[in-house]
Amino acid sequence: MSNRPLEKNTENTSPTVSVVITCYNYGHYLDGCMQSVLQQTYTDYEILLIDDGSTDDTAEVVQKYNHLENFHYIFQENGGQARAKNRGIESARGEFIAFLDADDLWHQDKLAEQIPLFADPGVGVVYSRAQLMDANGEKMEVGDAGEYLRPRSGRVVEWLLFDNFVWFSSSVVRATCLQQFGGFDESLAMGIDWDLWMRLSLHCDFAYVDRPLLLYRVGHPGQMSKNADGRRACADRILDGFIDAHKERLHPRAVRQAQAYADCNRGYHYIDTDRWRSLRFFARSVCMHPWSLEPYKGLFHWLFRF
The missing domain is CATH 3.90.550.10 (Spore Coat Polysaccharide Biosynthesis Protein SpsA; Chain A)
Structure with missing residues (x-):
């Protein structure tokens, strides 16, 4: 060049x-x-x-x-x-x-x-x-x-x-x-x-x-x-803060699905370091978006991880 x-x-x-x-x-x-x-x-x-x-x-x-x-x-x-x-x-x-x-x-x-x-x-x-x-x-x-x-x-x-x-x-x-x-x-x-x-x-x-x-x-x-842990913490803060500040401008279904997606990712993040915390995130993801396959896949991975 x-x-x-x-x-x-x-x-x-x-x-x-x-x-x-x-x-x-x-x-x-x-x-x-x-x-x-x-x-x-x-x-x-x-x-x-x-x-x-x-x-x-x-x-x-x-x-x-x-x-x-x-x-x-x-x-x-x-x-x-x-x-x-x-x-x-x-x-x-x-x-x-x-x-x-x-x-x-x-x-x-x-x-x-x-x-x-x-x-x-x-x-x-x-x-x-x-x-x-x-x-x-x-x-x-x-x-x-x-x-x-x-x-x-x-x-x-x-x-x-x-x-x-x-x-x-x-x-x-x-x-x-x-x-x-x-x-x-x-x-x-x-x-x-x-x-x-x-x-x-x-x-x-x-x-x-x-x-x-x-x-x-x-x-x-x-x-x-x-830095996976730092990235996860910042991502959680950004998403939760944005939704809290602008919830009235966002479609409730999109918010629910995005939060379920984030919880599923949190479940995977903690699956090897804090299994019970991981389980809670997968379960919450299912409750928020029960028609998505992703949290069920996460629960399957959680169950057969060891």
């Missing part, structure tokens, strides 16, 4: 897109990430790199990009991923904000394919499918992600109750939506994107490009999503 400079903004007008990259000790991956943005066929953008207190070679990697007209490097003391992303939102000048984590990569046509979907003024978030890759950048083949991880368009709030199907580093958000309805919840350690998508989905439509415009890296050291 070539390191071509961004177009100069000679009229001092705001770019259409602000690319917000957040980085914490991902200097090893940062150059590839930056190059994937610089290779975009859509060029009306600025890059804001938020360094969340990295102690590796991130600052050294950044030096090769400091000469670019529309590149802005912002260092902050380590405050967590939500604070870093909010810092990017606060500093952005674009009409749209495209999020990217420093260990991920974009397809060169990503922005070119996504930005036109905002021609519909009701659309607030545009995302895409993703291709998984390992720590070394090798593409990985994965099976069907399941019903609740299929991409959806339109008013997706009741689908988001079940699971987060929006790949974060594929997302582009209308900046006015973030200004009106808030950014990332800095009290959350994980799941900050799912929390944001649910809140935004109450007010705007989602759209997606049905092909993998994101290369998403998995399995490398430091990846927060590997």
Whole structure:
């Protein structure tokens, strides 16, 4: 990939897109990430790199990009991923904000394919499918992600109750939506994107490009999503808090089914560490949604686990 400079903004007008990259000790991956943005066929953008207190070679990697007209490097003391992303939102000048984590990569046509979907003024978030890759950048083949991880368009709030199907580093958000309805919840350690998508989905439509415009890296050291217990706790807090705050705007059947689905997942989570707690979650899932096969499958696994 070539390191071509961004177009100069000679009229001092705001770019259409602000690319917000957040980085914490991902200097090893940062150059590839930056190059994937610089290779975009859509060029009306600025890059804001938020360094969340990295102690590796991130600052050294950044030096090769400091000469670019529309590149802005912002260092902050380590405050967590939500604070870093909010810092990017606060500093952005674009009409749209495209999020990217420093260990991920974009397809060169990503922005070119996504930005036109905002021609519909009701659309607030545009995302895409993703291709998984390992720590070394090798593409990985994965099976069907399941019903609740299929991409959806339109008013997706009741689908988001079940699971987060929006790949974060594929997302582009209308900046006015973030200004009106808030950014990332800095009290959350994980799941900050799912929390944001649910809140935004109450007010705007989602759209997606049905092909993998994101290369998403998995399995490398430091990846927060590997913390299963922390992820489960944050997911429970996010879902329960959202339903409590907005129950009057959600269809009761969707709420019941989503809570049953969450309880079934909780049952599987505790099946090896707290069997009686696991059983209670499976039983509650059956009570909430007795026509679903999933909690019965969970009870079968629970019964014959040992």
